[in-house]
Amino acid sequence: MRNQNQSRKYVIGGMVLLVSVIYLFRLFYIQVIDQSYKLSSNNNSRLRQVEFAARGMIFDRYGKVLVFNEAVFDLLVLPQQVKNFDTLDLCGMLKVDPAELRESLKKAREYSRYRQSPVVRNVSPEQIAALQEKLYKFPGFSIQTRTQRKYPEPIAPHVLGYVGEVNASDMTDNPYYQMGDYIGKSGLESEYEEILRGRKGIHFMLVDVHNRVQGNFDNGRYDTIPEPGRKLTTTIDAGLQQYGEQLLAHKRGSIVAIEPATGEILALISSPGYDPNELVGRVRGQNFERLMNDSLNPLFNRATMSRYSPGSIFKIIQALIALQLGVLDEFYSVDCNKGIIGCHNHPNAHGLREGIRYSCNPYFYTVFRRIILQGKSTSNFRDSEMGLSTWTPMAKNFGLGQVLPVDIPGVKPGLIPDVAYYDKIYGKGRWAFSTIYSNSIGQGEVETVPIQIANLAAIIANRGHYFVPHFIKAIEGIDTIPRKYTRQIGTGIDSRYFDIIADGMAEVVYEPGGTGSRARVPGVVVCGKTGTVQNSQGEDHSGFFAFAPKERPRIAIVAYVENSGAGGTWAAIIASLMIEKYMNGSVTQLDKEKTILEYQQY
Amino acid sequence: MPDQRTNFIARLDWLTIILFLVMVVFGWMNIFASTYDPEGAGSLFDFTQRYSKQFYYILTALFLAIVVLTIDSKFWSFFSYPIYVLMLLVIPLTLLIGREVNGARAWIFIGSFSLQPAEFVKFAAALALAKFISRFNFQILKFRTLAIIGIMIGLPMGLILLQNDTGTALVFLAFILVLFREGLWWEVLAIGGLAVLLFVLTLLVPLPVLLPVISVIALGITWLYQRNLKFFFTGAGILGGLFVLAWLTGRYIGKEFSLTYLFFIASVIAFFISLLIILRKKHQPLLLILFTWIGALIFIFSVDFVFHEILGDHQQSRINQILGLESDLLGKGYNLNQSKIAIGSGGFFGKGFMQGTQTRYNFVPEQSTDFIFCTIGEEWGFIGSLIVVGLFSGLIIRLIILAERQRSVFSRVYGYGVVSILFFHFAINIGMTIGLVPVIGIPLPFFSSGGSSLWGFTVLLFILLRLDTDRYEVVS
Numbered sequence A: 001m002r003n004q005n006q007s008r009k010y011v012i013g014g015m016v017l018l019v020s021v022i023y024l025f026r027l028f029y030i031q032v033i034d035q036s037y038k039l040s041s042n043n044n045s046r047l048r049q050v051e052f053a054a055r056g057m058i059f060d061r062y063g064k065v066l067v068f069n070e071a072v073f074d075l076l077v078l079p080q081q082v083k084n085f086d087t088l089d090l091c092g093m094l095k096v097d098p099a100e101l102r103e104s105l106k107k108a109r110e111y112s113r114y115r116q117s118p119v120v121r122n123v124s125p126e127q128i129a130a131l132q133e134k135l136y137k138f139p140g141f142s143i144q145t146r147t148q149r150k151y152p153e154p155i156a157p158h159v160l161g162y163v164g165e166v167n168a169s170d171m172t173d174n175p176y177y178q179m180g181d182y183i184g185k186s187g188l189e190s191e192y193e194e195i196l197r198g199r200k201g202i203h204f205m206l207v208d209v210h211n212r213v214q215g216n217f218d219n220g221r222y223d224t225i226p227e228p229g230r231k232l233t234t235t236i237d238a239g240l241q242q243y244g245e246q247l248l249a250h251k252r253g254s255i256v257a258i259e260p261a262t263g264e265i266l267a268l269i270s271s272p273g274y275d276p277n278e279l280v281g282r283v284r285g286q287n288f289e290r291l292m293n294d295s296l297n298p299l300f301n302r303a304t305m306s307r308y309s310p311g312s313i314f315k316i317i318q319a320l321i322a323l324q325l326g327v328l329d330e331f332y333s334v335d336c337n338k339g340i341i342g343c344h345n346h347p348n349a350h351g352l353r354e355g356i357r358y359s360c361n362p363y364f365y366t367v368f369r370r371i372i373l374q375g376k377s378t379s380n381f382r383d384s385e386m387g388l389s390t391w392t393p394m395a396k397n398f399g400l401g402q403v404l405p406v407d408i409p410g411v412k413p414g415l416i417p418d419v420a421y422y423d424k425i426y427g428k429g430r431w432a433f434s435t436i437y438s439n440s441i442g443q444g445e446v447e448t449v450p451i452q453i454a455n456l457a458a459i460i461a462n463r464g465h466y467f468v469p470h471f472i473k474a475i476e477g478i479d480t481i482p483r484k485y486t487r488q489i490g491t492g493i494d495s496r497y498f499d500i501i502a503d504g505m506a507e508v509v510y511e512p513g514g515t516g517s518r519a520r521v522p523g524v525v526v527c528g529k530t531g532t533v534q535n536s537q538g539e540d541h542s543g544f545f546a547f548a549p550k551e552r553p554r555i556a557i558v559a560y561v562e563n564s565g566a567g568g569t570w571a572a573i574i575a576s577l578m579i580e581k582y583m584n585g586s587v588t589q590l591d592k593e594k595t596i597l598e599y600q601q602y
Numbered sequence B: 001m002p003d004q005r006t007n008f009i010a011r012l013d014w015l016t017i018i019l020f021l022v023m024v025v026f027g028w029m030n031i032f033a034s035t036y037d038p039e040g041a042g043s044l045f046d047f048t049q050r051y052s053k054q055f056y057y058i059l060t061a062l063f064l065a066i067v068v069l070t071i072d073s074k075f076w077s078f079f080s081y082p083i084y085v086l087m088l089l090v091i092p093l094t095l096l097i098g099r100e101v102n103g104a105r106a107w108i109f110i111g112s113f114s115l116q117p118a119e120f121v122k123f124a125a126a127l128a129l130a131k132f133i134s135r136f137n138f139q140i141l142k143f144r145t146l147a148i149i150g151i152m153i154g155l156p157m158g159l160i161l162l163q164n165d166t167g168t169a170l171v172f173l174a175f176i177l178v179l180f181r182e183g184l185w186w187e188v189l190a191i192g193g194l195a196v197l198l199f200v201l202t203l204l205v206p207l208p209v210l211l212p213v214i215s216v217i218a219l220g221i222t223w224l225y226q227r228n229l230k231f232f233f234t235g236a237g238i239l240g241g242l243f244v245l246a247w248l249t250g251r252y253i254g255k256e257f258s259l260t261y262l263f264f265i266a267s268v269i270a271f272f273i274s275l276l277i278i279l280r281k282k283h284q285p286l287l288l289i290l291f292t293w294i295g296a297l298i299f300i301f302s303v304d305f306v307f308h309e310i311l312g313d314h315q316q317s318r319i320n321q322i323l324g325l326e327s328d329l330l331g332k333g334y335n336l337n338q339s340k341i342a343i344g345s346g347g348f349f350g351k352g353f354m355q356g357t358q359t360r361y362n363f364v365p366e367q368s369t370d371f372i373f374c375t376i377g378e379e380w381g382f383i384g385s386l387i388v389v390g391l392f393s394g395l396i397i398r399l400i401i402l403a404e405r406q407r408s409v410f411s412r413v414y415g416y417g418v419v420s421i422l423f424f425h426f427a428i429n430i431g432m433t434i435g436l437v438p439v440i441g442i443p444l445p446f447f448s449s450g451g452s453s454l455w456g457f458t459v460l461l462f463i464l465l466r467l468d469t470d471r472y473e474v475v476s
């Protein structure tokens, strides 16, 4: 029998006694000595009265108001105090359906008999005035002032997001929220919820056993005054945003414009959209349902969530990777023989710039082939595998195939396939370049979302680096914006190669045979590239991405118009108008503008 | 049978059973007080209310207790490993078919009835540990042994962590007391305690203040080991010199150069210089001061780093609440503040049975489960607190006595397993309601409402009582 450590029982017993003694001291202190936890001697308790904080306002980059608040009134109930009352009288005054009132009273009772819950929302000031006089007839009911969101211009619904009442999981996730509180549900309202909401204030009132208010609890020692939410300045250019929405009206599509030097998002448009004022107040419920059921899907943010094949735009990535790997030089030429991969009719491309200008498919087929098949293995399958595993991370360096940490929720990652991806589909060693070559022209498995393409334009504008696109410009009372938005991210590709690409993209717009001549802007050198998104469901989508001016670029942009057919027609014109609007403040190409505005899909 | 002198009933430890019954009954009264709704439908025993459900749980627990007492002692020893393995297999099951409650996927629902398997892993782990330690020629201070024990305790901890039930997982750390009793180096317990102390101090006290404190502790430890004044003063001299140096450099270089980093650089230089001296002249005491100091320093910096860089906002603020650095009375500090108000408002004699306004009016969340002590504190006042703390310390001390009187190692180790688990639950649960330890959601044994925990603790306790009836035998 081993029992040599018997004396240690005293240590363990001692620990138990020590903890017990410490706890008893502490308990004696908070229960007997410290009077601050005491309520009054005759079993009184406290009633919490919440005073809401005004939500922080949101501004555009020039200080123009995008979102502000207006005062509204709610009718609250404390179920425990409710006596029999004239339901019809109350309903008549507030113009609500008695059945509806009974339903919300039931909900309030189920939540808590001892806490206040709202029963009627957004009562008008006139109705409140009438009710105020008769409130004594309705024990348990009280009126609360609150603010609600208001939008001076009905723009940027997908960026701003909307605010709604907390649900059960919001309340369990964070005890700050209680029944009837509001929370940002999407967009910036959700992303910056803690900054925008501020902090509600609380008055603790002394009440007797019948819950009649007896006065302030402990002279207001525990009261907190509401702290208003902080103001948020966004990077949005309200004028540009509004103009973009106008251009996309009655079309399905999206536009994203970024300032390349900072990653600041100047405009983000998804069409169709909706008037953000529709999702506020009493009309919110029915409007939300209508928008949800709309077949055009106006709640869906196409700019961050629509996954498209990048099409010809992706040829730029292929060229950059090939240049960096040393398997391509700027003078490399390819005969457009249309043998393996189709093309349109154009002169043979002499050098990379012309390859980009003519957007020649065989050219980039060859480029991609040179990246993937470098002859490092005698087996075609093994060689393809090695080539792709070099290619995937380089392509991902452009911010593709991953969620760009933009400051609105729901951004989609798109897809950059890797070896594991094809192994899963075809089996290991059972696929080769011949299986994956359509990616050379952006038509295979690769998928991108529009904001990634706008970011790609910014990368080329910056000649090789980017800042994560973001909406936050300044937060009131805080000196900096999150570090992730000020950190320069490289692509691992030498900047000199980007100069070649920029030349090619300028030729697209200005040289004969270029596919983007409609993107020209008076007085500004635009570099751009068309990209048709093949669509098995119907007409192809038209896409165009660009930056301008060529030197010291100030704007990088992408535009998509869904189902508008091949070529850059619609998208290039939209990009042109947006660039002119941003660079010059006004638009002179009125014929182009007219064409766009007259084009209506629904 | 070596012991025929007394019969089974007489050999039972009735003191423990009485303590158990008092706790369960007192617990139920408080559950009743905190959940009884005068307007709620149903009678006392209709299974729709918490207190009525709890009534049936208690009956079931008593039945389980009797079943456990009728099973032969050898059964628990013989089947300890199979029971352990079986319980381990049940946990992953909750990940597959379980349902999420309060963020933890720890519950299995059978109809309207819910079971939390983790509650039964505690006694299984205690049995397995007892079985392993009671092996012939068991030696605790061997790497292999410690590794196996680490796995035995770590496996259920890991699985329960996967369920996102951090509180229950932490309970298994309590087994360190068992290992201590069985001969683990006392330094492990001491360093563990010191680490907790340092952790709290790091977050409470600014680093430049903390560092001298650590140095003094290091000197103290050296003094304990080597009662040699010469070495003590040499060490104090070196450390003192370093601080003066740091202070002077700080003055000349200015504020931009943080004092903290200065200390860090100074200590690294000091480390190498001293190492050189020690290697040449073999001044072990100096080595000890140095390693304690450097160790503490690294620990402080890593706590600082982990706290600010690795822990999420949610965990950070929980810790800040406890240390009183943050008082978000509406947000994350809500539970704690309400809990303290409820207990504090109880006064000396309490507000009386069912008169607690704080707990009855739903001000305190989870007032019948993890925060049941609030109801006790509010309605029974300091007298109630005294009774509950007394009951627990009485029970645990009694169990230590029971464990120590076992002739078989298996029974003794199991006894200490029970002691450790109950002590941990008691210390953490009551500590959190009065704001002395972080809010970790674990129940107060025999008091909190809920079937699984009550049954788990009952089985845990009554296996020990059964083993105790055979205390004159060597069960192995």
Ligand SMILES: [Zn+2]
Residues within 6 Å of the ligand: A336, A343, A344, A346, A358, A359, A360, A361, A362, A363
């Ligand atoms: Zn061609």
